[in-house]
Amino acid sequence: MHALTRPAAVVRPVPPAAAPDTGLPAAGRTALALQAALLGCSSFDEGARVAVRELALRLGFERVSMALARENTLQLVAVSDGSATDAATPARAALLAALGETFDQQAGVVWPEPRGHTGVPRITRAHRALAPSRGDSVAGVPLVVQGALLGALCCERRGGVPVDPDELAMLEQLATCIAPVLALLRDRERPWYQRLQAVATTRTAPWRRVSLVGAVVLALLVLVWPADVHLGGQARLEGAVQRVLAVPADGFVQQVHARPGDSVRAGQVLVELADQDLQLERQRWQSQLAQHQDAWATANARADRAQLVQNQSRIDEAQAQLDLVDTRLQRGRLVAPFDGLVVQGDLSQQLGAPVRQGDALMTLAPGDRFRIIVEVDERDIAQVRVGQTGTLALTALPWQTLPLRVTRISPVAKAVEGRNVFEVEAALPDRPADLRPGLQGHAQIDAGRAANGWRWTRRLVETARLALWAWWG
Incomplete structure (x- = not known):
């Protein structure tokens, strides 16, 4: 038996506060007032305390208690008189027994039973223990939300x-x-996995459990299912060999016979430099060569060996200078060293422009041999190996993918748009006829197979692991 902290007194129901007549019965107005008070609460504990306090004040009970079903046990969560809900006392045990009696029977229980009661008999042993004095009454009702038991209420009145x-x-x-309002407040504070479990175990919608289990199984299968791992990035097409045509000597551009994109043949003249000065110099050396030859012939006729040797040396000097001028004239006509394409050097708008020795005029590449340069991020380069295969999709040919094979990995990284990349060279086994050096696109290198979950989270895991190592050492 237990004793209450308040003295026993005759408590009669207190009517709700005066309010405008809305046409609703007293029970409806009380229900709306309770729901409005609960909706203004920020947590379940606050809502439970407000509910028991309002019920005690509005219905004239000495004490109203609420218990909630948590993890297959009934836990006392609120008492209207402010009693501790977690104190291990006989009074608390008796109160929980009465709440459990109502919860287990899933129906309203009252003691003493009204006279002339003809309904279903209820077990009232725990309720009787809470009302030891004559004239005391105890009532208990379950809290039900969509057919599921949320908890129970126990209302006590002394005399x-x-x-x-x-x-x-x-x-x-x-x-x-x-x-329902209490259930919403409770669910808002529950972790996501408990909400998921509640949806899966609800008895009002079995199709939800089937759908949820199916979705979880499908998600797990997708995560563990192996798939191809593709690495790569931006790619560009270059000639396997590139030849630069440089200026052999200072001069001026006279004629241009090819522009970037033109196909050229080996030996074809591409650029001609102005040769007027060289032609004049050639005539001067030809004239001197003729004079020295005449002097040599005169010395030979006189048998003057000294003049003969002197004139012979001058003849050799003039001939060497003439050969040098002829070579410079020949080198002033830049020709294609092989069949290919002009990839750089548009000189059509620079006729007559001065050029200096060593300046690059044109760049040629063979039209039948190409290489692919793939920019691979430094986080992926460890998985790239020579001999791996992949595919290339060019921006100019988006409907066609080309196979490629890795032939070389550059050991030095470079910065491109704020990130470090390694250049990976690849060859094209099949070469379509419409390829041109300078085309760009995207390449993917096959790096084996891995589970989808690892493929999608690899970057995040590696970043987190590096950050953890940098933090902890």
Whole structure:
């Protein structure tokens, strides 16, 4: 047996505060007031305390207690008189027993039973223990949300007016109104996995459990299913060999016979430099060569060996200078060293422009041999190996993918658009006729197979692991 902290007194129901007549019965106005008070609460604990306090004040009970079903146990969560809910006392044990009695029977329980009661008999042993004095009454109602038990309420009144069937029915109605709001407050504070478990185990929608289990199984299969791992990035097409045509000597551009994109043949003249000065110099050396030859012939006729040797040396010097001028004239006509394409050097708008020795005029590449340069991120380069295969999609040929094979990995990284990349060279086994050096696109290198979950989270895991190592050492 337990004793309450308040003295026993005759407590009669207190009517709700005066409010405009809305045409609703008293029970409806009370239910709306309770729901409005609960909706203003920020947590479940606050809502439970407000609910028991309002029920005690509005219905004239000495004490109203609420218990909630948590993890297959019934836990006391709120008492209207402010008693501790977690103190291990006989009074608390008796109160929990009464709440459990209501919860297990899933129906309203009242003690003492009203006279002339003809309904289903209820077990009232725990309720009787809470009402030891004559004239005390105890009523309990379950909290039900969509057919699922949320908890129970226990209302105690010391002496005075006992709980009649109409008041018990009103209690059940109010419990039905506040239970959904309390469930919403509780669910808002529950972790996501508990919400998922509640949806999966609900008895009101079995199709949800089937759908949820199917979705989880499908997601797991997708995560563990192996798939091809593709690495790569931006790619560009270059000639396997590139030849630069440089200026052999200072001069001026006279004629241009090819532009970038033109196909040229080996030996074809591409650029001609101005040769007027060289032609004049050639005539001067030809004239001197003729004079020295005449002098040599005169010395030979006189048998003057000294003049003969002197003139012969001058003849050799003039001939060497003449050969040098002829070579410079020949080198002033830049020709294609092989069949290919002009990839750089548009000189058509620079006729007559001065050029200096060593300046690059044109760049040629063979039209039948190409290489692919793939920019691979430094985080992926460890998985790239020579001999791996892949595919190339060019921007100019988006409808066609070309196979490639890795032939070389550059050991030095370079910065491109704020990130470090390694240049990976690849060859094209099949070469379509419409390829041109300078085309760009995207390449993917096959780096084996891995689970989809690892493929999607690899970058995140590696970044986190590096950050953890940098933090902890």
